[in-house]
Amino acid sequence: MTKRCDWVGSEDIYIAYHDEEWGVPVFDSRALWEKLILDGFQAGLSWITILKKRENFQEAFQGFDPNVIAQWGAPEVERLLQNEGIIRHRGKIEATISNARVWQEIEAEQGFSTYLWNYVGGTPIQNKFNEISEVPASTPLSAKISKDLKKRGFKFCGPTIVYAFMQAVGMVNDHLTDCPCYERVRNTALK
Numbered sequence: 001m002t003k004r005c006d007w008v009g010s011e012d013i014y015i016a017y018h019d020e021e022w023g024v025p026v027f028d029s030r031a032l033w034e035k036l037i038l039d040g041f042q043a044g045l046s047w048i049t050i051l052k053k054r055e056n057f058q059e060a061f062q063g064f065d066p067n068v069i070a071q072w073g074a075p076e077v078e079r080l081l082q083n084e085g086i087i088r089h090r091g092k093i094e095a096t097i098s099n100a101r102v103w104q105e106i107e108a109e110q111g112f113s114t115y116l117w118n119y120v121g122g123t124p125i126q127n128k129f130n131e132i133s134e135v136p137a138s139t140p141l142s143a144k145i146s147k148d149l150k151k152r153g154f155k156f157c158g159p160t161i162v163y164a165f166m167q168a169v170g171m172v173n174d175h176l177t178d179c180p181c182y183e184r185v186r187n188t189a190l191k
Helices: 012-020 029-042 047-060 074-081 090-109 112-120 140-152 159-168 180-190
Strands: none
Touching: 012 047, 029 047, 029 090, 029 112, 029 159, 074 090, 090 112, 090 140, 112 140, 140 159
16 A cells, blocks of 8 residues: 555554554444543544553453443552553543443443444445545534533543544544545445
């Protein structure tokens, strides 16, 4: 693959993430929750930092099982604050626990995946950006989703975080049109 989206760095982990994961539609509720949590941990940092620590996060947060994490409290927060393999930010760790409880409510009500995908009618939005400068940091739709998540009690889910999440899980296809992944992701979404 010779041409990729402009944001992809030269590190193998970043290239693999772009080529194999980013923008591919995800419909599993737990996987969606994990990605939204990781995007929250990214706030103020680069995504490559999170990618390099993702396995550590998955181990520290027991596979990102929200039903397990929802039961956690102060002892687990203190344990995680000592874990050098993750981002040790008390607010983000505590938010992960409370967000697990919100996930449980939404999952019981309608399914977290259904809840999120209903915002795009169950089908990814196919943008056609030619330049990285055309890609927005947030949209009215990401602001709407963010507002509703916050109303339900979710934290670290502002419009920019939500839009990055939407891009990553394929709710929008924001691969640049000259990136070989654009058509592959588009065709995957249309199946």
